[in-house]
Amino acid sequence: MIRKPYERPAMVRNVVGRMNKAGLASGIARRESVEGLSIEKLCAEYGSPLFVFSERRIRSRVREAREAFGRRHPNVTLCCSYKTNYLGAICAIQHQEGSLAEVVSGMEYEKARRLGIPGNRIVFNGPMKTRDELVRAIREDAILHADSLDEIYSIERLAAEMNTKPVVGVRVGVDAGVHPRWDRFGFDLASGQAAQAVRRIAAGGRLTLGGLHCHIGTYILDPGAYSKAAKQIAEFAAEIEKMFGVSPTHLDLGGGFASNNTLGSQYYAGGIAPTIDNYAEAISTALMSAGNGRTRLLPLLIEPGRAIVDDAGTLITTVVSSKSLANGRKGVVVDAGVNLLFTAWWYRLGIETDRATDGLLEETAVYGPLCMNIDCIRESVPLPDLRPGDHLVVHPVGAYAFTQSMQFIRLRPAVVLVNESGVAECIRRAEVLDDLDGPERLPERFKPREEGNRSAPTSRPV
Amino acid sequence: MKETPPDIQRLRVLALSETGFVFDPRTGHSYNVNAVGIMMLEGLKAGLSQEEICSNVRKSFKTGDAEIEEDLSAFLRILKEHGLTDTRGADSPKESVL
Ligand SMILES: Cc1ncc(COP(=O)(O)O)c(C=O)c1O
Numbered sequence: 001m002i003r004k005p006y007e008r009p010a011m012v013r014n015v016v017g018r019m020n021k022a023g024l025a026s027g028i029a030r031r032e033s034v035e036g037l038s039i040e041k042l043c044a045e046y047g048s049p050l051f052v053f054s055e056r057r058i059r060s061r062v063r064e065a066r067e068a069f070g071r072r073h074p075n076v077t078l079c080c081s082y083k084t085n086y087l088g089a090i091c092a093i094q095h096q097e098g099s100l101a102e103v104v105s106g107m108e109y110e111k112a113r114r115l116g117i118p119g120n121r122i123v124f125n126g127p128m129k130t131r132d133e134l135v136r137a138i139r140e141d142a143i144l145h146a147d148s149l150d151e152i153y154s155i156e157r158l159a160a161e162m163n164t165k166p167v168v169g170v171r172v173g174v175d176a177g178v179h180p181r182w183d184r185f186g187f188d189l190a191s192g193q194a195a196q197a198v199r200r201i202a203a204g205g206r207l208t209l210g211g212l213h214c215h216i217g218t219y220i221l222d223p224g225a226y227s228k229a230a231k232q233i234a235e236f237a238a239e240i241e242k243m244f245g246v247s248p249t250h251l252d253l254g255g256g257f258a259s260n261n262t263l264g265s266q267y268y269a270g271g272i273a274p275t276i277d278n279y280a281e282a283i284s285t286a287l288m289s290a291g292n293g294r295t296r297l298l299p300l301l302i303e304p305g306r307a308i309v310d311d312a313g314t315l316i317t318t319v320v321s322s323k324s325l326a327n328g329r330k331g332v333v334v335d336a337g338v339n340l341l342f343t344a345w346w347y348r349l350g351i352e353t354d355r356a357t358d359g360l361l362e363e364t365a366v367y368g369p370l371c372m373n374i375d376c377i378r379e380s381v382p383l384p385d386l387r388p389g390d391h392l393v394v395h396p397v398g399a400y401a402f403t404q405s406m407q408f409i410r411l412r413p414a415v416v417l418v419n420e421s422g423v424a425e426c427i428r429r430a431e432v433l434d435d436l437d438g439p440e441r442l443p444e445r446f447k448p449r450e451e452g453n454r455s456a457p458t459s460r461p462v
Numbered sequence: 463m464k465e466t467p468p469d470i471q472r473l474r475v476l477a478l479s480e481t482g483f484v485f486d487p488r489t490g491h492s493y494n495v496n497a498v499g500i501m502m503l504e505g506l507k508a509g510l511s512q513e514e515i516c517s518n519v520r521k522s523f524k525t526g527d528a529e530i531e532e533d534l535s536a537f538l539r540i541l542k543e544h545g546l547t548d549t550r551g552a553d554s555p556k557e558s559v560l
Contacts, residue, residue: 006523009499009537013491
């Protein structure tokens with residue numbers, strides 16, 4: 001028998017999240033640290049709630065994705081999906097790893113530029129691009145993907161005004177068996193609208209054809225959907241070559257890969273997301289077997305958002321109070337709610353606690369601090385008897401939670417990044433009232449009177 | 463100090479695959495465990511003594527001067543951290559707070 005090399009026994013939990021089921025066992029693992037740092041100390045230094053991101057996890061996910069595609073395709077570039085998380089440091093890590101920027105607004109575009117990303121490394125997608133945004137994108141050679149004929153017409157007009165011939169790609173809508181279909185974006189392939197858009201670009205004389213872009217949806221659990229999409233895109237690339245004598249500059253299969261989160265509708269916690277390898281295999285195999293020799297070598301862009309950053313983000317929150325609900329069930333109020341975890345409406349977020357327990361766990365509803373009935377992070381999660389000051393650790397929250405957070409009732413908390421040496425760096429300070437009030441203009445007549453003359457502006461109700 | 467033997471009741475329900483995938487039907491959690499870990503888990507599930515488990519590992523792996531016994535203790539701690547074992551066995555006395 002060949003003896004294998006010995007490695008110390010190791011065990012890594014795949015997924016954070018708990019089964020929602022009666023008959024609970026006692027004793028859950030106590031969680032005292034996040035990314036190796038003490039929860040207590042983090043909160044003491046940066047306050048609670050607190051978003052904590054792991055630089056190491058982001059880098060390793062980007063590398064994993066890059067390698068998964070790199071092994072199967074000759075020319076792949078990842079793009080950092082800004083909307084998924086456009087905190088500067090989070091995007092900068094991905095840019096350092098070689099990712100382009102994928103933006104869907106002038107604001108995101110400017111954020112990328114401020115990080116030093118040149119226009120020709122910015123993919124500009126989305127259904128709305130203003131005239132100014134388009135002018136800048138054209139001037140800076142951004143990788144434009146048009147969403148509608150009206151947008152193509154606008155770009156043609158700008159091309160004439162600017163006396164240039166911009167390179168413009170198109171977003172193509174394909175039926176990849178995903179429901180609901182994201183058919184409001186781009187040009188439908190089957191009905192001939194995509195071919196019409198390409199004809200306009202290729203034959204209109206004002207523009208040059210750029211890439212073919214396609215993004216079939218988000219949290220797509222079936223890699224087979226990408227095979228279908230990639231095959232149609234590759235075949236379309238070959239077809240337009242025949243029809244119009246032009247070849248796209250690249251193919252872009254978008255994002256949408258699932259992260260290791262748990263959908264609200266799922267019975268078991270986590271663990272159902274395919275690996276990035278699965279997606280890479282589906283896309284590359286389809287691209288390599290469809291189309292023609294030239295389309296097979298076209299540069300490939302991929303825009304994964306949540307699959308890259310979801311796992312890297314954790315939210316620490318503190319218990320404010322604990323109570324019994326009318327039906328006898330347990331509830332806790334914590335200092336972070338759907339203002340920070342918009343994603344809670346969709347995911348069953350994993351929740352752990354730093355409270356040690358040897359008692360029974362009880363199904364507990366976890367409510368946020370907003371004075372709104374909708375502010376519930378989890379309807380039911382097995383938790384020990386929590387006390388004010390105990391912490392809950394919510395994970396994964398790296399994707400969309402921060403960018404979709406609301407400045408509603410409470411200001412946004414600080415965000416720290418744990419760097420590769422395990423040191424926390426503040427990448428966004430906690431907001432102060434001036435961040436909210438700054439843009440407001442209070443008409444003079446509403447301003448409180450000077451000190452010494454402090455009668456209230458309106459009379460007090462009796 | 464002699465360590466309290468782990469309560470392996472919870473380990474018994476784990477589903478182990480040779481590829482290192484471990485599923486805990488009790489919690490729905492899944493884990494990835496390396497080959498040495500799987501061998502140790504199998505031994506624990508089967509009720510082998512710690513000496514027997516270590517000797518099996520020595521037979522199957524090029525262990526050199528590795529501290530298998532220490533590593534097994536560390537692995538038991540990992541299992542405990544994951545909530546998969548419990549050293550507070552049913553009949554072991556409750557720790558006194560005094
Ligand atoms: C065009 C485009 N690319 C990439 C993404 C990232 O999606 P995901 O986070 O699902 O990977 C989105 C998200 O909606 C998108 O619209």
